[in-house]
Amino acid sequence: MKYRYIGRTGLRVSPICMGTMTFGTQTPDEKVAFEIMDKAYDAGVNFFDTAELYPVPPNAKLAGLTEEIVGRWLKTKPRDSVILASKVAGAANGWFVPPIRHGLTAIDSFHIERAVEGSLKRLQTDYIDLYQMHWPDTVVPIEESLKAFDRLVQSGKVRYIGTSNDTAYGTTKALMTSEFKKYARFESIQNNFSLLNRRFLDELATLCRKESISLLPYSPLGGGVLSGKYNQAEIKEGRFSSYMKASDKRQRLMAARFVNDKTLASTQKYLKIAADAGLDPVTMATAWSKQFDFVASTIIGATKPEQLDATLAAMDLELSQEVLDACDAVHNEILYPMG
Numbered sequence: 639m640k641y642r643y644i645g646r647t648g649l650r651v652s653p654i655c656m657g658t659m660t661f662g663t664q665t666p667d668e669k670v671a672f673e674i675m676d677k678a679y680d681a682g683v684n685f686f687d688t689a690e691l692y693p694v695p696p697n698a699k700l701a702g703l704t705e706e707i708v709g710r711w712l713k714t715k716p717r718d719s720v721i722l723a724s725k726v727a728g729a730a731n732g733w734f735v736p737p738i739r740h741g742l743t744a745i746d747s748f749h750i751e752r753a754v755e756g757s758l759k760r761l762q763t764d765y766i767d768l769y770q771m772h773w774p775d776t777v778v779p780i781e782e783s784l785k786a787f788d789r790l791v792q793s794g795k796v797r798y799i800g801t802s803n804d805t806a807y808g809t810t811k812a813l814m815t816s817e818f819k820k821y822a823r824f825e826s827i828q829n830n831f832s833l834l835n836r837r838f839l840d841e842l843a844t845l846c847r848k849e850s851i852s853l854l855p856y857s858p859l860g861g862g863v864l865s866g867k868y869n870q871a872e873i874k875e876g877r878f879s880s881y882m883k884a885s886d887k888r889q890r891l892m893a894a895r896f897v898n899d900k901t902l903a904s905t906q907k908y909l910k911i912a913a914d915a916g917l918d919p920v921t922m923a924t925a926w927s928k929q930f931d932f933v934a935s936t937i938i939g940a941t942k943p944e945q946l947d948a949t950l951a952a953m954d955l956e957l958s959q960e961v962l963d964a965c966d967a968v969h970n971e972i973l974y975p976m977g
Contacts, residue, residue, distance in 0.1 A: 639682050639954060644852045644934045645825030647798045649767055651685040651721050653928050654678075654953050655854060655935040658686065662693035662703035664941045668710070673943045675711050679720075681950050685935050687828075687854070689725035689772055690757050705760035713762055722761065723768035723854075725802060725828075726753040745775040747786040754790055770800040770828060774808045781815050788821040800826035800854070806841035813849055824851065826934065831855035833864060833908055833923055833965060834901050843932055852934035858927035858949075861896035865920050866909050868897050900972060907968040915961050920948035925955040926965060 641650045656678040661671040675686065692704035705724065712720060726745060758764065769790065775783060790796040801809060801824045809827060816823035827846070831838045831853065838853065846853055859865055912919040928936040938949040957965075 641684075642852075642934045644768065644798070644800075644854075646850050647768075647825050649721050649798060649825075651935045652683045652953070653935055654683050654924075654950065655685040655687050655723075655937045656683050657856065657937040657939040658688045658704050658708055659692045659694045660939055660941050661707045662700055663695070663697075664693070666941075668707050670942060671707050672711050672714075674940050674946065675708075677943045677946050678950070679715065681946075682953065683950075684719060685721045685723070687723040687937055688761075689727070690753055690760075691725075691727045691772065702756065702760055705757055709760050709762040717763060721767045722763065723770060723800075724757050724761065724766050725770040725772035726750055726757075727772045745771060745783045746778045747782055747789075750783065750786040751790070754795055758795065765795055765797060767797045768800055768826060769796040769798075770802050770826070771804075771824075773803045774801070774805070780808070780812050781819065784812060784815055784819065784821045784823075788816075791822040798822070798825045800824050800828065802828035804829065806845050809842070809845060809851070813851075826852045826854050828854040828856055828937070830857050831927055832858050832860045833926055833969070834860035834896075834904060836969060843930070846932035851932070853930070853932050854935055854937055855927045855933060856937040858924045858936050858938065859920060860901060860905075860923070863896055863901050863905055864908060864923040866905060869902055869905055869909070904968055904972050907971075908965065911961060911964045911968070914964075915958070917961075918948045918951065921951045921955065922957065922961065924949045924952035925957050926962070928952065929957060929962070 639652060641652055643650055656675060658671075665671045665674065686708065688705050688708050690705060691701045693700055712722070754766070754769065757766065769787065771783065787796070787799045791799065799822050801812060804827055809824065812824050815821065827842065829838055829842065832855070835857070838855070842853070845851065862868070908923070909919050912922040915922065924936060924938060927933065938946070940946050940949070
C-alpha cells in the first residue's frame with residue numbers, strides 16, 4: 639500500500655480514511671461499529687476521522703457519542719498505530735450544539751480549548767493527531783481561532799490542524815494569518831468531493847497544490863447516490879430516503895442537494911461506465927476521488943462491515959485513462975449539454 643503525507647506534516651496516512659459519523663445512530667450498535675473499525679484497521683487503514691458533534695444527523699443529546707465509541711475502540715489498539723482526526727464545531731451552522739457547550743457558539747479561544755478537553759476525554763487519549771475546524775466561523779476572526787489552535791499544538795494536545803467545508807478565500811486568509819503571526823497553519827482541508835461534486839477543482843485544487851495542503855475528501859459516493867441505490871424503482875435503504883420525508887426542512891434540503899434529476903441522470907451513466915470496466919460503482923467512485931495529487935486520503939463511511947468490501951477495494955486501485963476520460967465526458971455532458 640502506498641501511504642501519503644498530509645500537507646507538510648509527518649502524518650503518513652493510508653489512502654482510505656475510516657469516517658465514523660454513523661456510529662451511534664445509523665450503525666446498529668457499538669459492537670458493529672467496532673467490527674467496522676476492526677475490518678478497516680486489519681485492511682491497512684491507519685487513519686480514522688471523527689468529530690465532537692457526531693453522530694449525524696446532529697442531535698444535542700447525542701453529540702459526543704461517536705467520540706466515546708471511537709475512544710473505547712482506540713484502547714484496543716496501540717495508540718501510535720492510529721492517526722486520529724477530530725473536529726471542533728462553530729457558529730456557522732445551528733446544528734452544532736455539543737453537550738459541552740450551550741446554544742450556538744463560536745470558535746473562539748475559550749470554546750476551542752474547552753472543546754479539545756472534551757474530545758480528549760471521550761477519545762481516551764492525551765493527543766489528537768489532526769484537529770480540524772468543522773466549519774468556517776462567521777463570528778470570530780480567524781486570527782483568534784488560529785491563536786487558540788496554535789496553543790494546542792504548542793501544548794502537545796494537538797499535533798497538526800486543518801480546516802473543513804472551507805472556501806478558497808477562507809483558507810487563503812487563514813494561511814496568510816498563520817504566516818504573519820507565526821501560528822500553526824492548516825495542513826489539510828476536508829471538503830465534499832466526488833464525481834457528482836467537482837467544485838473543489840475550480841479554485842481550491844490550485845491552492846492545495848501551490849501551498850502543499852492536502853484534501854481529505856468526504857462523501858466520495860455523493861451521499862450514497864453513486865452506489866445506484868437511488869436509481870432503483872424501490873429504495874430499500876439509504877440515508878436520504880428518510881431525509882426526503884423528514885419534518886426538518888434542513889434535512890429535506892440536504893436530500894434534494896444530493897438526490898435530484900441531474901445527479902440521478904449522471905449516476906446512471908457512471909453505473910454503465912463501471913459495469914463496462916468490470917468495477918463495482920462504489921469502488922470506481924471511491925478510486926476516482928483519491929486519484930488526484932492533492933488528495934491525501936479519501937474518507938469513507940459504513941453502517942455495517944460488509945459495506946467496506948467495495949470501498950476498501952479502491953485502496954490500491956488506479957483507474958485506467960479510459961475510465962477517467964469516460965467519467966469526464968459524463969461530467970461535461972451534464973454541465974455543458976449540447977442542444
